Amino acid sequence: MENKKPLILISNDDGYHAKGLRSLIDMVGGFGDLLVCAPEAARSGFSCAFSATTPLRLKLRRKWEGVEVWSCNGTPVDCVKLALSELCGDRRPDLVIGGINHGDNASVNSHYSGTMGVTMEGCMKYIPSVAFSICDHSDDADFRPLEPFVKMITKKLLDEGLPKGVCLNVNFPVVERFSGVKVCRMARGTWGNEVVRCHHPRDYDYFWMVGEYTNDEPEATDTDNWALTHGYVAITPTTVDVTDYEMLRQMQSWDFE
């Protein structure tokens, strides 16, 4: 007999043990069958990277309330590709969810984020996909206030899907009470002071990547950064097609002789 329940594939970039992942499982378990395949350790900043040259392994780590939690030694994108190929059997997920990420993925963080890697990979496979992230990097971030929004968006995506090539990047501020929900664009922002030089006891320099983010359009009220700093849940519809169509039009007049 065919299983009519939706299948939800979950991954993240903080690793299979992360509280954000466990919280997500608790929140969306009622919507269908869950399958979890997440990195064996933290893979923050892994973007859409996949492992072109590393042999990958899958390990069934545990069952949380009947949900299989697999780990993989690769990237967040590897987790999605492997789950689709090796763990879903003849089923295909109805929804891919990345998160809940410890730390925001607004503005250009969207490009670096492994959580968005999960979501983009689902989207590139034409599966409705969403990333959830909270503006709190701590291991024990409180995810409970997010639950009604995570459930609402999950239900909506299972009911209505998304157009091909579009996924959602959802970021939550840390506030007493959310101001509401804003559908918004990605802010233009930059990371600076990204490198700290250190000196090794064996007498060579090495470097840590860190950095400080600046919102380069602080006046704009239609961005994810604005929404988050004003207490709103920020939802940014995100496209796989990164063609700049305005520039494409301008370039028609370029002379390539």
Next chain:
Amino acid sequence: MENKKPLILISNDDGYHAKGLRSLIDMVGGFGDLLVCAPEAARSGFSCAFSATTPLRLKLRRKWEGVEVWSCNGTPVDCVKLALSELCGDRRPDLVIGGINHGDNASVNSHYSGTMGVTMEGCMKYIPSVAFSICDHSDDADFRPLEPFVKMITKKLLDEGLPKGVCLNVNFPVVERFSGVKVCRMARGTWGNEVVRCHHPRDYDYFWMVGEYTNDEPEATDTDNWALTHGYVAITPTTVDVTDYEMLRQMQSWDFE
């Protein structure tokens, strides 16, 4: 006395020893001062990943015709960030070039590509940035036919720059004679059969990521895939702002209560 020559920062994802990188240095050396910082080994498929938790090192590997070639143990994006912070002194590059990549970065490959990681990182720092790639994975690919186009585009970008937040993804077919240049959008395409399961002598399964690409809109004549299969140099203007504005408009009517 101030140095008035342009500074061109070069990186790639095939590693500092790659023929494509050496060829690029030869082609654009006449346009200004070059600085090369590239991964110490191949980093294909590294996307916009950066190293959030790994200590990074820089090594001056050699000088090719006066050009310093540095290697880094991190990702292509790390190379750009470290070069900007540690190797440029008080100068700022006038142009960032990724490549020349051994293998094409058209369609969704743009998201996985470390070469495009270099270019996106330059673009996110508001520096005019371009990626060059050839549809040939072999170590000894013949880059000479690309030279007039690489020079033309480099000169144009040094003379005129690019709007903030837009970079160029340039792909070259392997043909006797190029049909011309097409400014085109990213094709919608998918990777399938991406996982090969193998069995280890110690009795466990492991997996290699491979795959076959399919152009999902083979009839469309305005895509990078079409241009490449018809012998054209394909130039796709690529945006950092991945907001889907059409979806954003549609979502204004969503009910989030």
